[in-house]
Amino acid sequence: MVINTWNYTVANVEAWRILMQSPGGLGQTRNAVVEGINECEKQQCRLTVGYGGSPDERGETTLDAMVFDGKTMDVGAVAGLRTINDAIKAARLVLEHTHHTLLVGDSASDFAVSMGLKSESLVTPESKKMWEQWTAENCQPNFWRNVYPDPKISCGPYKPKLTEEILRHDNEIDHKSHDTIGMIAIDVESNIHAGTSTNGIIHKISGRVGDSPIPGSGAYADNEVGAAVATGDGDVMMRFLPSFMAVEAMRAGKPPAEAAEVGLRRILKHYKNFEGAVIAVDRLGTYGVACYGMKEFPFVVGSPANMDQPTRHEQVRCIPPQEEVNVVKL
Ligand code: ASP
16 A cells, blocks of 8 residues: 555556556555655745755755665665755765765765766746745744844844843744645555655755655555655654654554544644644555644555555644643743
């Protein structure tokens, strides 16, 4: 089976096609995840995967991606790519041709080019326009705090504000402009691959890396148990490794739907104002999905249940909003 976040049908259809190139999908899960996700990168799934979306403060689109092999526990990931659109393929190259886990920034792009991927600008007229509009609106919203000039009304450059009391505000950023693809593929012998790709969060501070390329946060897989992928406010989510938590909860005996909730509930103990979703699948292909900060969360499942039309759309209702805690003294 193949399952992925959001309503990214193109990715699921492509992954399923690849998986079915061998009986029971045997030996194809890595190809399925990489090619399925790459389809989203090429088609700029909702402008949140691949080139031309989510410009950062400098107007650049940067990509993060990861591939996770649940059999070997090998991982390849890249972050902050400014010139490579096939981010998931770059992640695969890290997995297959290095002993490293995560390469970042322009050096990661250089690596990808040296291994045969194409270098190209990820900025498009559309992403430039998004950035220009943001600049024209005094750089609102943005991700700064405790700086001057006041980031709620002014653009940078900012300097640290030295106060005795540093206040932590829950994020008041518009949550609508980020939607990572996270995908899990499982073959008939329970070989699992999980993967992610994203252009992160719009208006992020240059250099920001999200949760998607972080093992255990954006994705985690273990053939003995199952896998999980996550999407949402990566800055908060990566502090809790929700994909790892989901897999470990399944290992401890929780069904996938409950396991998917574990990480989100842990985050909720500390942050009420975030948006996130976790998909958890056990090694037999039973899946469960949990979300918070939205009403519903859509996802796509490809499975042999209906061979005529293996790809179907589903959605779950999210955990209801918890009480706000706006300011916490550290
Ligand atoms: N988690 C991604 C990030 O923070 C964005 C998303 O999934 O919506 O980079």
